[in-house]
Amino acid sequence: MKIPLNQEEQQVLDEVRRFFAQEITPELLEESHHLEYIYGGEEGRKFVQKFAPKGWLTPCWPKEYGGLETSEMLMYAIRNEMAYHRVPIHFAGAHMAGPSILRYGTEEMKKEYLPRLATGEIEFALGYSEPAAGSDLMALEMHAADKGDHFLVNGQKTFNTHAHVADYHWLAVRTNLEGPKHKGISILIVDLKNTPGITVRPMITMAGTRTNEVFYDNVKVPRRNLVGEVNSGFKYIMAALDFERMFPWGHYKKYFEEILAYTKTATRNGKPLAKDPLIRQKLAEHATELEVIHHLYFNLAHLLDNGKIPNYQASMEKNFLSEFEQRLSNTAMEILGPMGQLKTGSKHAVLEGFPEWLYRWTIIETIYGGSAEIQRNIMAQRGLGLPRA
Amino acid sequence: MSYELGVEQKMLKESARDFFSKEMNSALIRELEEDEKGYSPKIWKKMAKIGWMGLNVPEEYDGAAATFADLAAILEEMGHAGYAGPFFSTVVLGSSLLLKGGSEAQKEALLPKLAQGNHLLTLAYAGQAEPIAAADLPLQATAKEDGYVLNGVSLFVPFAHVADTIICAARIGSSAEEVSLFLVPKGTAGVAVQELQTMAADKQCEVVFDQVRLSRENLLGTAGSGWPVLQAVLREAAVAKCAEMVGGARKVLKLTVDYAKKREQFGRPIGSFQAIQHHCADMLTYLDTSALITHATCVQLAAGIPCDKQVSMCKSWVSEANRRLVGLGHQVMGGFGFMEEADLQIYYRRAKAAEQAYGDVARHREIVAAELGL
Known part of the structure; x- marks a missing residue:
């Protein structure tokens, strides 16, 4: 199904595709895969800094901050194209912190960060989760004491995935110990590379990818790094989820195409896999689910372009996609049989060992960014008006 | 779009x-x-x-x-x-x-x-199953000097019992080029219509053709032109059924959510329980995805863009999503939902009928598989 873009935007997308065909190197793909598609690695930075100055990373931003003032639709289309080509797609800066700075930051803050985010010069890491604040984000405890010209920050974060490659931390802290929990949270921007008292330690996932725990020990953060109003952070986080929760799916379209191509050539016990009715049904089902995801995803852009705020729809897209990924991964393992368990680099590995890795990785996808259950709560409560427990 | x-x-x-x-x-x-x-x-x-x-x-x-x-x-x-x-x-x-x-x-x-x-009007084309190829059509036509003689039994013909004209698809041989469509006016000798007793009580009929003599004027268009016309109309019918299902799904979700907000157990509305909320969230997903894909497919059909794969994706997705949605509605509405007096059970029966109509899930997935080059 075609993406609804106007002629000019279609030309930009075509240009992006030509750029990818020329500029993507094996080194970039290897690093990108190793970093589970987050931005911040060396090869990724080289690539994005050639790509982003054309406005392609933030096409819907105002021109003065490095955008092209196009539709959200084009932004969604480019991000999905990036996913399809398996280059970095998770930009905590350009696509999460950036839009919030655009909305709530002071002019000074906008000038300081936005142009550098738009060109890919700097990257952020989200600092939300803590050992005792996962799904219940508003229970976060990392304390920022107000010292007038600066905040003094102490505490611990977990699952801060970009922290080891990012330049800045988009940090949720508690600035008010009294009153309702959600009215005591603020957002600070912290220079991760040049601030004393910060320790970043690796946490390795079952997919072999790295996330981090981050410790703050009497860290001084200048007051000018406070985003928007003090104690309004939770509101900003929630709004950011409405506006920026979009999960590109092109890499799964690519994976589907690879499985399809494999199925067309391979035989099992002397019979072509493509003639197996169970496999035909399964792959047709997944092709259909991809079509559904296409519409869920681009409908988010459509809502934004028409001045509407997606809220439950973003949760729906995230859930549908991430649960689909698990179904697709499982189908691939079923089609491949015992060959599916072979890892990258192993003798006899099929599809470069991708299937077993995705089978591990897709478990993480239904958890991070708000678990599937939290997303269902959002859909039920915000989409259908069902009462909170 | x-x-x-x-x-x-x-x-x-x-x-x-x-x-x-x-x-x-x-x-x-x-x-x-x-x-x-x-x-x-x-x-x-x-x-x-x-x-x-x-x-x-x-x-x-x-x-x-x-x-x-x-x-x-x-x-x-x-x-x-x-x-x-x-x-x-x-x-x-x-x-x-x-x-x-x-x-x-x-x-x-x-x-x-x-x-x-x-x-x-209505259309008679299916027998005991949805015909995949021309050879599957249950009605046989034999060419005579002055026209045709039709024999066979067509099933699941909607509202044939009140139709002024039944349009039927019949084959002379077994190839697509040997399929013709005929206009069969009410009262034509040898045609017997009987209502079938179906789960959705939706007036699907058996139409028996016993030595039915038709003239060349009864041919819809020209001889041998029937198969592509039939296929084009069945594609539209499949998507039209999806549109009906989307409406039904919307109603079922409304019935369910209203009930979950009102019905109290353990001292509070059942809609505040996460088990219920998650069912409702899944229902909302089935509804929204069905509406999105149906809308997109309608736009393509309306524009005359060839879209066989799209149509089959739409029909297989919406059929399945709608069935699951109504099933979840039953879980939420509990004992109230399965009583005859609850409207939910009407939509449950109709969801299955709509799923079966104009190609079921497996049939449409097979079309998609073929379109994928499998």
Whole structure:
């Protein structure tokens, strides 16, 4: 199904595709895969800094901050194209912190960060989760004491995935110990590379990818790094989820195409896999689910372009996609049989060992960014008006 | 393509919603399930007066020349309201067959009457299963000097018992080039119509052809041209069914959520329990995805873009999603939902009938698989 873009935007997308065909190197793909598609690695930075100055990373931003003032639709289309080509797609800066700075930051803050985010010069890491604040984000405890010209920050974060490659931390802290929990949270921007008292330690996932725990020990953060109003952070986080929760799916379209191509050539016990009715049904089902995801995803852009705020729809897209990924991964393992368990680099590995890795990785996808259950709560409560427990 | 309905579709949809909220109700739905005709001629006349029968008929035949997407907007409201009647068979099947396959004279003779609501049509093509190839068609035609003789039994023919003309697909041999469509007027000798007793009480009929003699004038269009016309109409019918299902799904979600907000157990509304909320969230997902893919497919069909794969994706997805949605509705509504007096059980029965109509999930997935080059 075609993406609804106007002629000019279609030309930009075509240009992006030509750029990818020329500029993507094996080194970039290897690093990108190793970093589970987050931005911040060396090869990724080289690539994005050639790509982003054309406005392609933030096409819907105002021109003065490095955008092209196009539709959200084009932004969604480019991000999905990036996913399809398996280059970095998770930009905590350009696509999460950036839009919030655009909305709530002071002019000074906008000038300081936005142009550098738009060109890919700097990257952020989200600092939300803590050992005792996962799904219940508003229970976060990392304390920022107000010292007038600066905040003094102490505490611990977990699952801060970009922290080891990012330049800045988009940090949720508690600035008010009294009153309702959600009215005591603020957002600070912290220079991760040049601030004393910060320790970043690796946490390795079952997919072999790295996330981090981050410790703050009497860290001084200048007051000018406070985003928007003090104690309004939770509101900003929630709004950011409405506006920026979009999960590109092109890499799964690519994976589907690879499985399809494999199925067309391979035989099992002397019979072509493509003639197996169970496999035909399964792959047709997944092709259909991809079509559904296409519409869920681009409908988010459509809502934004028409001045509407997606809220439950973003949760729906995230859930549908991430649960689909698990179904697709499982189908691939079923089609491949015992060959599916072979890892990258192993003798006899099929599809470069991708299937077993995705089978591990897709478990993480239904958890991070708000678990599937939290997303269902959002859909039920915000989409259908069902009462909170 | 936009994800928004056009202005005209929105207006059509709103007026249809108004119309059916006045004309249809739970008691009438049940009454019509028992009724011999299976529809209300009074409501039919009112619908005709608004001009819905001629919706997809060109202006030269007294129609409204609307698009397939406009028609889908009305169908969605019919599905929502639980409308029962020969609208689908007459308009989605009948008038489309005439338009795509009929001669000029046949269009002139039938379309204006149809547009005014004075001529009911239907289509007989299936036997005990959805035909995949021409050889699967249950009706056999034998060419004679002065015309044709038809024999065979066609099943699941909607509203054949009240149709003024049954259009049937019959084959002379077993290839697609040997399929013709015939106009069979009510009362033709050798044609016997009998209602089938179905789960959804939706007036699907058996039509027996026993040495039925038809002249060449009864051919819809030309001899041997039937298969592609039939396929084109069945594609539209599959998507039109999806539009109906989307409407039904919307209604079921509303019934379910209203109930979950009102019904109290353990001292609070059951809708505050996460087990219930998660069922409702899944229902919302099934509804929204069905509406999105149906809308996109309608737009393609209306634009005349070839879209076999898209149609089959749409029908297989919506059929499955709708069935799951209604099933979850039953879990939420518990004992209340399975009682005869609950409207939910009507939508449960109809969801399965709609799933079976014009190709079930497996059939459409097989089409998708073939389109994928498998």
